[in-house]
Amino acid sequence: MNIIHQVEQLITQDKVDIFLGYKELDGHLIPHGFTRDNLDELKELQTGENRYSLEKIATHLTEKHPDIRIGIIARDCNQRSLNLLYTWNQLNPDQIETVNVNCCPSPLKLHGDCSYLEPKQTGAFKKEHGIDFNIDPDVLVDSYDNNERFSRWMYEFSKCIKCYGCRNICPVCFCTECSLEHASLIEPGTLPADIPIFHLVRATHMAGRCIDCGLCEDACPSHIPLRLLYREVNEIVSSVFDYRPGDGMEKSPFTIIGDKVVLEPKPMDFQVEGEK
């Protein structure tokens, strides 16, 4: 595997101070920081199916040592989140070096690793009462009317235990004061969580930020189809504002004030399904 050689060159030629990759420990693939002091551990560097959000770790390191130069193993989703973090001034592109690994297997590059290579399985009860993980958002809007869709989403959201896993593991969530912990917005100390306010607030904050890595859905203990919800958010943002987060270095449209907008408020008496 030629990644080890690339990483070794990056470290010994002093292009990075620390390289974030993966190594195996007791059968688990965990992230590890390789530095000049432990070069002999480099031969254990490998990649596999498990994905961790290495960009978040990079932001933690940059908080403690602002001038550190970091190397990162980057799949497609990591690259998108790095682009986004550059736009939001959380990381400096001059201090980051990436080594790309591919996501899908191909004869040109031997390993293809992602936990989403096979789509998630949805059970029969969930299909009947809730939302399928793999459904397309347009199909969802077409197949059920307003009330049915609402009760299905409420079934999904009512399983939430407010573990904040989706927010903790998200690579682009970096606010020091999270509005999901604000006492007047989300009442603290109550379960079930303030549904659907909790999830809708999070979805609104993901507008212009979510890069569709799927780690939130992996981290939800109640199997709520979060990736589907944020995929719909991304579709709205891309169709209304023509902005795809992580594609380039442009700033999100929700952060720009005073630009000329061509949107018009919708008229009131457009046809709403289910309206008598």
Add this chain to the structure above:
Amino acid sequence: MDCKFVPSVCSYCGTGCGVLFEVIDGKINSTLPLKSYPVNQGKLCIKGWNLHEYINSFMRLKTPLIKEDGKFQKATWDEAIDHCAANFQKNKQDFGPDSIGVLVSAKITNEENYLAQKFTRAVIGTNNVDHCARL
């Protein structure tokens, strides 16, 4: 300046989810779930996500404390154990062994739990022993 990750097991309830501690410069910075662990499969509850908070908290006790005149005073281990033993014996003599109850928990090991219930049943002489998870 170094960064490594240490796998461990959550110390809260009896489930025992696998966690990964992010250790930067020798200090625990944050907690992540261990994705390849079969018990939790990469998911954690809110207690597990905040394990790193209590490890380095300034509120952790450093010495045993004994309450005298309504205020806690620092004490040594011997003083504290003698104080507890004296009070247990006094209560057992004055009010009988059934006036004492013991609560065990999932935060301590199975062997310590066994020891606690043996102490309650054989030494104190009561069967008032229960587990925090049953409550």
Add this chain to the structure above:
Amino acid sequence: MTIKRITFIQELLKFIGLEGRLHLEWISSAEAQKYVQVVTDFTEKIRKMGPNPLRADSILEGEIIL
């Protein structure tokens, strides 16, 4: 910025199944007649749609007027 956010939230509510309960209208303080008309129409529309399926203080319901 307002219209960007309101358009986005209208689409998001449509996806969840709470379509049509949020409306934006630009009205100046001198256009009293238009204000009365808009409020009456919207109240009628909401009345026809029926009560909010959630508790009344959970979801933003009504209109924003500038």
